Amino acid sequence: MLTPMELLRSNLSRVRIPEPTNRIYKQECCISFDSPKSDGGLFIDMNSFLAFGKDYVGWNYEKTGNPVYLHIKQTKKSVPEDRPLKKPTLLAIGVDGGFDNHEPEYEESHSIIILPEFVSLSFPSVELPEKVRLAVDAILMAEGAERKEQVASWTADKKQDSAYAMDLQQVDSGVIVPPSGWKCCKCDKTDNLWLNLTDGMILCGRKNWDGSGGNNHALEHYKETNYPLAVKLGTITADLEGADVFSYPEDEIVADPLLAQHLAFFGIDFSSLQKTEMTTAEKELDQNTNFDWNRIQESGEEVEPLFGPGYTGLINLGNSCYLAATMQVVFSTDSFSSRYYKKQSLKQGFESAPADPTVDLNTQLTKLGHGLLSGKYSVPAEEKQEGIPPRMFKAVIAASHPEFSSMRQQDALEFFLHLLDQVERANAGKPEPDPSRSFKFGIEERLQCSSGKVAYNKRVDCILSLNIPLHEAINKEQLEAFQRLKAAKSLEGKEVSAEEIVRPRVPLEACLASFSAPEEVHDFYSAALNARTTAIKTAGLTSFPDYLVLHMRKFVMEAGWVPKKLDVYIDVPDVIDISHMRSNGLRPGEELLPQTVAESGVEASKPSANEDIVSQLADMGFNYLHCQKAAINTSNTGVEEAMNWLLSHMNDSDIDDPISQEAQTAEVLLSFVDQSKVDTLVSFGFEEEVARKALKASGGDIEKATDWIFNQPQVSASADMDTTSSSAQSATDEGLPDGGGRYKLIGLVSHIGTSTQCGHYVAHVYKDGRWVIFNDDKVGASVNPPKDMGYLYFFERLKC
Numbered sequence: 001m002l003t004p005m006e007l008l009r010s011n012l013s014r015v016r017i018p019e020p021t022n023r024i025y026k027q028e029c030c031i032s033f034d035s036p037k038s039d040g041g042l043f044i045d046m047n048s049f050l051a052f053g054k055d056y057v058g059w060n061y062e063k064t065g066n067p068v069y070l071h072i073k074q075t076k077k078s079v080p081e082d083r084p085l086k087k088p089t090l091l092a093i094g095v096d097g098g099f100d101n102h103e104p105e106y107e108e109s110h111s112i113i114i115l116p117e118f119v120s121l122s123f124p125s126v127e128l129p130e131k132v133r134l135a136v137d138a139i140l141m142a143e144g145a146e147r148k149e150q151v152a153s154w155t156a157d158k159k160q161d162s163a164y165a166m167d168l169q170q171v172d173s174g175v176i177v178p179p180s181g182w183k184c185c186k187c188d189k190t191d192n193l194w195l196n197l198t199d200g201m202i203l204c205g206r207k208n209w210d211g212s213g214g215n216n217h218a219l220e221h222y223k224e225t226n227y228p229l230a231v232k233l234g235t236i237t238a239d240l241e242g243a244d245v246f247s248y249p250e251d252e253i254v255a256d257p258l259l260a261q262h263l264a265f266f267g268i269d270f271s272s273l274q275k276t277e278m279t280t281a282e283k284e285l286d287q288n289t290n291f292d293w294n295r296i297q298e299s300g301e302e303v304e305p306l307f308g309p310g311y312t313g314l315i316n317l318g319n320s321c322y323l324a325a326t327m328q329v330v331f332s333t334d335s336f337s338s339r340y341y342k343k344q345s346l347k348q349g350f351e352s353a354p355a356d357p358t359v360d361l362n363t364q365l366t367k368l369g370h371g372l373l374s375g376k377y378s379v380p381a382e383e384k385q386e387g388i389p390p391r392m393f394k395a396v397i398a399a400s401h402p403e404f405s406s407m408r409q410q411d412a413l414e415f416f417l418h419l420l421d422q423v424e425r426a427n428a429g430k431p432e433p434d435p436s437r438s439f440k441f442g443i444e445e446r447l448q449c450s451s452g453k454v455a456y457n458k459r460v461d462c463i464l465s466l467n468i469p470l471h472e473a474i475n476k477e478q479l480e481a482f483q484r485l486k487a488a489k490s491l492e493g494k495e496v497s498a499e500e501i502v503r504p505r506v507p508l509e510a511c512l513a514s515f516s517a518p519e520e521v522h523d524f525y526s527a528a529l530n531a532r533t534t535a536i537k538t539a540g541l542t543s544f545p546d547y548l549v550l551h552m553r554k555f556v557m558e559a560g561w562v563p564k565k566l567d568v569y570i571d572v573p574d575v576i577d578i579s580h581m582r583s584n585g586l587r588p589g590e591e592l593l594p595q596t597v598a599e600s601g602v603e604a605s606k607p608s609a610n611e612d613i614v615s616q617l618a619d620m621g622f623n624y625l626h627c628q629k630a631a632i633n634t635s636n637t638g639v640e641e642a643m644n645w646l647l648s649h650m651n652d653s654d655i656d657d658p659i660s661q662e663a664q665t666a667e668v669l670l671s672f673v674d675q676s677k678v679d680t681l682v683s684f685g686f687e688e689e690v691a692r693k694a695l696k697a698s699g700g701d702i703e704k705a706t707d708w709i710f711n712q713p714q715v716s717a718s719a720d721m722d723t724t725s726s727s728a729q730s731a732t733d734e735g736l737p738d739g740g741g742r743y744k745l746i747g748l749v750s751h752i753g754t755s756t757q758c759g760h761y762v763a764h765v766y767k768d769g770r771w772v773i774f775n776d777d778k779v780g781a782s783v784n785p786p787k788d789m790g791y792l793y794f795f796e797r798l799k800c
Helices: 004-010 057-064 130-141 145-150 217-225 259-264 280-289 293-297 321-330 334-342 346-351 361-373 391-397 412-427 435-439 476-491 508-516 611-619 624-633 639-648 659-669 675-683 688-697 702-710
Strands: 042-045 051-053 068-076 106-114 119-123 193-196 202-204 229-232 245-247 252-254 441-448 454-461 464-466 505-507 519-526 531-541 547-552 555-558 562-565 569-571 575-577 742-752 760-767 770-775 778-781 790-797
Touching: 004 106, 004 119, 042 057, 051 057, 057 346, 068 130, 106 130, 193 217, 202 217, 229 259, 321 361, 321 391, 321 412, 321 742, 321 760, 321 770, 321 790, 334 361, 334 435, 346 361, 361 391, 361 412, 391 412, 412 435, 412 790, 435 547, 464 508, 505 508, 508 531, 508 547, 508 569, 508 575, 611 624, 611 639, 624 639, 675 688, 675 702, 688 702
Parallel strands: 464 547, 505 569
Antiparallel strands: 042 051, 042 068, 068 106, 106 119, 193 202, 193 229, 229 245, 245 252, 441 454, 441 531, 519 531, 547 790, 555 562, 575 742, 742 760, 742 790, 760 770, 770 778
């Protein structure tokens, strides 16, 4: 019988010394959420450098025959009760000085394990072969692949010198700033004050989403004067680099190399000042350190922590609340839980995975499903839900999407659409059912021109995006009273308190009605009339999905193309019935419009520029001819779309060609859109012509094109105003799930913040007869679920 050392030497050919380009996993099992801290530790395959928990390493040996593993085990150290509590000093997660300073400390041990008998050899040891020692040293010294993919989470960027600092003009108005006793010039605020470095005005900062902060007076002053730089009072000390200087035109915290000189202009001797205010980065650190999740969604409620199967939280990776909230609701559906948990064991998932399971979406969804639903990682630990980190899942789902692979906050809706698209692709041609199909349904649009003839268009979608008709609010009297109160207080120089604010309350039924309500489509070319006319568009569903997802269009564009979030409540009942929204296609006695313009024997009129769009662009200083071309090439959709086109085509060789030639070729130019991008948008459920128009209006950017579609209520109707199809398109909804129109609410994703690019997402899911709140790694019994504050609503079709 071979000794352990002889056994190791006989398997040296299966040991590799990693190269710098190799990905080395040493923080987490590739098919479970076991880590070096788990009871069995972690086993790193010394040939593939994949990591496995104790219960799964044998599967890897059976599949690959690789017998030699580096075993890493971390054991919690005993911590003295009087250990000082260290406060984070760096805006980061998982690094020295970051948020995990409060985590317990561990001591790490290593050994060499040879399968299948789990023969063990100590490490370090001079008796080990040099190849093994070199391989282990390289593995231990390398930065883990998991860590690389996480990027550096919230590590703050180095401040850049402001472009406005060196030539900053300062106005001598006799202002001398005292060393203390500051107050906003326009209100009573005495904290969060900013000194404008041009005129010396002291004004309060921006109002935060939760009502804290200032009253926006410093920002308003910039809008009135265009004075670009302001410094936060209370952050100025002898170390000027630590002062907060904000540049309004650059919209970020910057460095001012001449700050000492600029402060001296207003009589400020910075050398003797003491710090009394937190910097912006410190404030963000403080807000996250003292993160009060009850305040965010269920303020003041005592939420009972929950543990066990189906009650596992997801650790925030720095910006991943949009992912966590969405996946908690998605895995509460039977289609996803069956595909990746109930009917798919971890071993089955691993056996069918490619050589590297970390890059396989189905494997990582199986891993995530078992992690969330098995209860293995949801046990009480000092009354704290530890949760699981979705690092590998995030890496693989984001591989085809540059935004989701970044550390920026994202839109939960866009992520949900991307997820379903990737799941559909990953399950194509597989015997297992595609869970994404349970969300899909057909939409049919009916266009009737003034001739009485009709055209039908179909598409497949997986979300029902709804406008919020504020004029349908059911509390109009209270709103009017609130507006009167607000106006009265404004005259007194006061603001209404948070308790006095009244928000519009709109019934969900009104939002659903707005989707299918008749809508006028102007400038529609009718082949039946050989002229342009006004058509009436209505829409309905040709099939009802197993799971209906409603997207509330809370993010709208104000005048000046300023994005705004509607501050509104939606009254959402627990059960809805959309049976009346079914569309059954061509009705008895209806006559279809001719299929093509050519059949009518009359050529459609040449496209012409909308003069309102042209004049607005021209007023901005653009060439008049260029403005006309921009309007024509974006089908007169709007000023923003035309300006986007213009900015991306300023250097076209034919930009100065006569407009007549442009008019003749405008239709042909629609074909010069990247077909792969069109296909991507079509896979999201949009019509091809809608996708083409959106991409053209958005400069070929898929993300902007998606936003453009959702912000254009009329887009599906105006995708091609000359389209007069003689029959409905092929049955694109064939094979989709269908059934009755009654649904029950099973989950919602709520958003807190002023835009999808900031703030926080939280999920509420109806489980086991009660509502449960999932706030990243915190899971608890919901006391007051915010059903009227949802961004995405998930409904399950009732079986009876």
